[in-house]
Amino acid sequence: MSGRISLHDVARAAGVSLATVDRVLHGRPGVRARTVEQVQAVVARLGYRPDPAAARLARKSRSRLVFVLPAGTNTFVDMLDKQVHAVAPWLAEQRAAAAVQRADVFSPVALARHLAGLRERCDAAVVMGLDHPLVRAAIDDLVAHGIVVVTLVSDVPSSRRSRFVGIDNVTAGRTAASLLGRFVGARTGPVGIVMGSRALRDHAERLFGFEQVMATEHAHLRVLAPIEGHDLSQRTEPLVAKLLQREPGLVGLYSIGAGNRGIQAALEKSGRAEHIVWVCHELTPHARQALLTGVADAVINQDAGHEVRSACRLALAALSGERVLPDQERIRIDIFLRDNLP
Amino acid sequence: MSGRISLHDVARAAGVSLATVDRVLHGRPGVRARTVEQVQAVVARLGYRPDPAAARLARKSRSRLVFVLPAGTNTFVDMLDKQVHAVAPWLAEQRAAAAVQRADVFSPVALARHLAGLRERCDAAVVMGLDHPLVRAAIDDLVAHGIVVVTLVSDVPSSRRSRFVGIDNVTAGRTAASLLGRFVGARTGPVGIVMGSRALRDHAERLFGFEQVMATEHAHLRVLAPIEGHDLSQRTEPLVAKLLQREPGLVGLYSIGAGNRGIQAALEKSGRAEHIVWVCHELTPHARQALLTGVADAVINQDAGHEVRSACRLALAALSGERVLPDQERIRIDIFLRDNLP
DNA sequence: CTGAAAGCGCTAACAC
DNA sequence: GTGTTAGCGCTTTCAG
Secondary structure: OOOOOOHHHHHHHHOOOHHHHHHHHOOOOOOOHHHHHHHHHHHHHHOOOOOHHHHHHHOOOOEEEEEEEEOOOOHHHHHHHHHHHHOHHHHHHOOEEEEEEEEOOOOHHHHHHHHHOOOOOOOEEEEOOOOOHHHHHHHHHHHHOOOEEEEEOOOOOOOOOOEEEOOOHHHHHHHHHHHHHHHHOOOOOEEEEEEOOOOOHHHHHHHHHHHHHHHHHOOOOEEOOOEEOOOOHHHHHHHHHHHHHHOOOOOEEEEOOOOHHHHHHHHHHHOOHHHOEEEEEOOOHHHHHHHHHOOOOEEEEOOHHHHHHHHHHHHHHHHHOOOOOHHHHOOOOEEEOHHHOO | OOOOOOHHHHHHHHOOOHHHHHHHHOOOOOOOHHHHHHHHHHHHHHOOOOOHHHHHHHOOOOEEEEEEEEOOOOHHHHHHHHHHHHOHHHHHHOOEEEEEEEEOOOOHHHHHHHHHOOOOOOOEEEEOOOOOHHHHHHHHHHHHOOOEEEEEOOOOOOOOOOEEEOOOHHHHHHHHHHHHHHHHOOOOOEEEEEEOOOOOHHHHHHHHHHHHHHHHHOOOOEEOOOEEOOOOHHHHHHHHHHHHHHOOOOOEEEEOOOOHHHHHHHHHHHOOHHHOEEEEEOOOHHHHHHHHHOOOOEEEEOOHHHHHHHHHHHHHHHHHOOOOOHHHHOOOOEEEOHHHOO
């Protein structure tokens, strides 16, 4: 009986020892090319799948994961940071440990250098950063050194990273436009956009999706050129204040990135918060408050906890050749209104 | 070193053998009451946590899970059914197996009898059914016989079930009202409601949440008395057709349960689909189609895959005393508009 | 009532 | 290059 095929079965069928099969499976050196092929053939033929629990139990060393997150005072990033610490007990059970490092993500040079420093210091890196040739090269270099790289929140698609964990940002932008347009309703007027930077891939993608839907479905609303506030409240507040002054008929505002506290302040000080449909991202405590008071009309969210756990699972799976359930790892776009706050 | 405490450590500290500790941990008979207490004290003092991987590896027998789902032609239920089959490989790795049984969930007597038949035939039952004293008693009886019971989609809160897996249905109803109200915008007129049955707890809760928000936030819209269509398209279609005839000024429609194909047909045949904001539940292929063509304006969804996987994890965790991450098991309310369809 | 001992399927050190 | 072997932490017989 026993539908399951074990390492033992493979070893016997291939006429080699357990250790040799193990070496082949892990791509470790010290096996003749011919033997490698033979073993691989048997593995394929028998449909062997390693038992993750047994592997975990036998493994002595812990896998080291490093999360590289943006430095600075971004509430959402702090939430990610906290979630990394929160999974620690679970990771320990999986013979793994995670550390968080903060790096200047807005500078390609600094980020690339930071990544280079990770070589030999970890088994997997989870990186939230900008899509730039230097960064891409740094990621590819890590991968070439056998380090598993997972991108988080903002992808670097042309790199050799093994996975991306985050929402579909084009769709997120489309969703924002859809809600904003429908909430504005029959009124008409200009719509503003505030973003961190066009260099951030997630922001650029959201912008793209947003403009797409606005143009096709809410063409009567004039979309203004985006304002770039570098995700900092101190910078977004005066910019939005100026925008409000310049556009007295503003009916909607989409904030693509962070710096929402500044935007909220500007809206409130203008006394026009009620008449402007404001859609923003990430359900931070402030965004939640803004939703409750009616200043914000919808918040589009990605669940930091799910993202961190998913990144860990994917990194560990890549390290151990475990199976992943793609459905389970898809990060969904959450829409929050005042009435469905969790 | 070794921060982790093993069974071995507990056994030594308590001055007994591995087997005895194991018996105590699993509440198996054949241990003197005094010994039980001593061991439990040591377990508590040392903060011992069993290693789930090791347990899994050593276990010979498989845990049997049974899903009890409503009989009939409900697309969402079919999706749950499919998902149960989809987790089979994963369950096998966890030394478990799941079977699906369909029962007449609308009849308390039939459902209770069905549940009674599960005794001795499984280790855990995942039940989607109605909240009724008979059903509650049947669940409590299973629990008394050492079977883990998890409720799915619709809860039976006063029973001794170990967990509920599903969305917060009051919040779901509130969300529906919020979207419907905002989408209707400045227009005014009556709003209809179609539900399966008031006896279904999830439906009753959604209705409650919906009426709550409509009354407080969209008081200018008159909410009509709910129509009960027993979740069957054949029954909902004529009922909705009649409603449309009776209420020529209808501006919104909330369908709380299933039977959406009938509702869609009635809306389309009336030629007024464009002017009526329709919000429904569960992203089935038809609902998706309705969203794309604009007949439906929003779909509130619970992810069948997540629910099934969560139910499995919770049932297995309850069986083996494993830790659960509550955040990970919270089923979220998904909002789908045409522009964020996955 | 309690304990000793044989694995579960894999990894990793060490021997050949 | 390849094989042998000793565990990982738990469950489960089978003896006492």
